Amino acid sequence: MSAPTMSGNRSITQRHAVFAVFLIISLIVSWRTIGNLLVYSLHNESCSHIILVPLVSAYLLFAERRRIFRVFRSWGSVGIIGVLAGVVLYWVAIRRSIPLQGNMALSIGTLALMLVWTGGFLWTYGLASARAAAFPLLFLLLMVPLPDNVLAWTIHLLQQGSAEVTYLLFKLVGIPVLRQGLVLSVPSVTIEVAAECSGIRSTIALFITCLLVAHFYLRTPWKVLVFLLFVFPLSVIKNGIRIVTLTLLSIYVDPSFLHGSLHHQGGFVFFLLALLLLLPAFLALEKSERHRTTSKSQQPEGGIGRD
Numbered sequence: 001m002s003a004p005t006m007s008g009n010r011s012i013t014q015r016h017a018v019f020a021v022f023l024i025i026s027l028i029v030s031w032r033t034i035g036n037l038l039v040y041s042l043h044n045e046s047c048s049h050i051i052l053v054p055l056v057s058a059y060l061l062f063a064e065r066r067r068i069f070r071v072f073r074s075w076g077s078v079g080i081i082g083v084l085a086g087v088v089l090y091w092v093a094i095r096r097s098i099p100l101q102g103n104m105a106l107s108i109g110t111l112a113l114m115l116v117w118t119g120g121f122l123w124t125y126g127l128a129s130a131r132a133a134a135f136p137l138l139f140l141l142l143m144v145p146l147p148d149n150v151l152a153w154t155i156h157l158l159q160q161g162s163a164e165v166t167y168l169l170f171k172l173v174g175i176p177v178l179r180q181g182l183v184l185s186v187p188s189v190t191i192e193v194a195a196e197c198s199g200i201r202s203t204i205a206l207f208i209t210c211l212l213v214a215h216f217y218l219r220t221p222w223k224v225l226v227f228l229l230f231v232f233p234l235s236v237i238k239n240g241i242r243i244v245t246l247t248l249l250s251i252y253v254d255p256s257f258l259h260g261s262l263h264h265q266g267g268f269v270f271f272l273l274a275l276l277l278l279l280p281a282f283l284a285l286e287k288s289e290r291h292r293t294t295s296k297s298q299q300p301e302g303g304i305g306r307d
Helices: 006-029 031-043 045-051 053-063 079-095 104-125 127-132 134-143 148-172 200-217 221-229 231-252 261-265 267-297
Strands: 178-180 183-186 189-192
Touching: 006 031, 006 104, 031 045, 031 079, 031 104, 045 053, 045 134, 045 200, 053 134, 079 104, 104 127, 104 134, 127 134, 134 200, 148 183, 148 200, 148 231, 189 231, 200 221, 200 231, 200 267, 221 231, 221 267, 231 267
Parallel strands: none
Antiparallel strands: 178 183, 183 189
């Protein structure tokens, strides 16, 4: 492939400048939504990842810029449709022309902003670059806060799963346990798997981590899906191990373990445990991915080889 010409370099620089101006204008217009989103992210543990999402997306665009911006033949007029759709959706969110409850207006407004940015990217760089940048652009969807009812349902599901796993683990280690819904009673201690103990924050962090790992190391869609499907059950298992560990430490070592630093700040330790539990699945999928790539490269040129 020949080196980029000076006119090509000038053209991509001009497009970068146009897109930067487009982003700045969109941020100015939507400053109220952006401000509300930042406040919401800082005050809700389940949404603390939102601040990092655009930074990660920008890094991915920069790291893969040679592949993404290799071809940009025409200005993607189709992107204007995305921009207009985003503008209409944003108008619905800020005008509240339909009844919106909870944080629904913020969710819709953020989603509208993602549409505007994606449409602006498509308009500026064209369809080929947008396809190459599909993952960083779709990654921005993680900025959209889950609606309150969806978030509450997810947290409840994690609570139920964690309580079930905790109950089974107590049985497995021979500790007498009585379960009543989300409340578990063992000798001298009664614990409740509250919403704060659901593990929603670590579950989201684990999902984002696995999503990035899959992007870099897995290429087959079904293998990516299988890998991501491990996140929820392993998060529940990790949370159950955490609850059982803290409870046993409080019984046999010191009661303060149920309220100490390991309880409030030890989530990272158990997050690493979840990653270790995921490692065998990842290695198996990644090995099969390498085997598939090697098999393709060894195929005779020109098509399918004979038996």
